[in-house]
Amino acid sequence: MSATAHPLELLVRDLELRSPLSARDRSSILNLPVTTQTSEARSYVVREGDVPTQCGILVRGFAFRQKLTSDGERQIVAIILPGEALDFQHLFLRVADHSVQMMTRGEVAFVPQNDLQALMQSSPAINRAVLMKAMVEASIFREWVLNVGRRSARARIAHVLCELGVRLDRVGLARDYGYHLPMTQEELADAVGLTPVHVNRTLMALEAENLVSRTRRQISFPDWQQLRIIADFNEHYLHLKGQPTSSAGG
Amino acid sequence: MSATAHPLELLVRDLELRSPLSARDRSSILNLPVTTQTSEARSYVVREGDVPTQCGILVRGFAFRQKLTSDGERQIVAIILPGEALDFQHLFLRVADHSVQMMTRGEVAFVPQNDLQALMQSSPAINRAVLMKAMVEASIFREWVLNVGRRSARARIAHVLCELGVRLDRVGLARDYGYHLPMTQEELADAVGLTPVHVNRTLMALEAENLVSRTRRQISFPDWQQLRIIADFNEHYLHLKGQPTSSAGG
DNA sequence: CGTAGTGTTGAGTCAAGTCAATGGTTGTGG
């Protein structure tokens, strides 16, 4: 358990992508007390109504945020990638307003909220990085409202595939924006507000047009530029560019 | 311009609803340097791509956040009520990922980001209150993804009407959850991801069932409990309850 | 009292949903 990479290494890398951290900041994050635990696919990490006292960070595997209607229909409202926090929002909100579930088997690192909060108070850079991450997530929610509210089935699905390509590329988990997608068509349907049957037909159509190529759970994009166009994808909402203050020549 | 209420009074009230502020906190907020300006209906307060240096707070009137698809379809992703900030997110994100537009004529107070940031650094309570507000907004976005993604036209519309009823009630702008709704059916359509024609038909149906009553731009709800049910409305996502730490007795 | 923005209604169409069956993959235990 100690020879492998530190469980929070990916988190640090992810935070640094938008806001620079000093060596000291990095090491104080890595020195946070963590409890790492393996979670099975489909297990819940947070349940709606919970009052968490720890902050979970996804170390390995994929997870998602979901909400249900009263008649049991599921909407996936966010996809969580390795290195991302499951619930920064609980640093400020007491009770969970949605559930977080593992999409695949994976590992989650838990840090006591108090320790993280103390660290944020002592380091403006860490404070800033964590809050930026939370604000970017809010921006992604806005884009998803647009996606689900105003785009065709084709564009919706393509848009989610593009978003994952770009986000996974950022953390080194994609190759030419293609990636291993451990998501069933039913889950994809619940992320874009469609039925699984219609997602299947739409994926088949995208494949027939040579915009998407699937083998097993691997997905790739023979014509990434064209896919972006039909997805109406513009990554501004991911706020990936470096900070303005210093070196602007990104 | 000086005998009337202070432009940030509603903001203070709103922040206090979730997180207590000391007298000193209140007065330091009210002492922030503000520039108040009147904005016409449909004018833009923030445009996608802007790099704001001031933080806008809605003093009077209604506004909304919107995003457009490349073929010009609009999605309203949030409705902003008096006392709410237009762009707390720009304290952490440099460039605007969406536009904020006035729904009605109104007044907006601008505070330099630097001053607000300094205040947040000097007062943990203000810091907490502002960030709670931002996190609650993120929670509302999640609910909207669910609303637009998984509910019927009827439920979607009813849900937005319920949300506005509860939020307006909270700031004293509703009476039995009925309120003045200065929103065209086209805007409502863009908030719920439907066409104006279909919104009209659905509203007429709700009215025929005596769940909604409209006169001019005033809307009221003869059977609020039933409306909540058909809307699948549960206000947990608004995080309205007082803080857990002290007096829990509602 | 005209004009422009809204709201309302009707008729016809279509994108996406439903229901139901079949086919393929993966994993597991014997």
Place this chain on the structure above:
DNA sequence: CCACAACCATTGACTTGACTCAACACTACG
């Protein structure tokens, strides 16, 4: 290594909720 079981993907036939197009009515305001 095989056979089963469970889950997932695919396809067809049919239905429907929401959209489109187009007209007309109301209201506010100068």
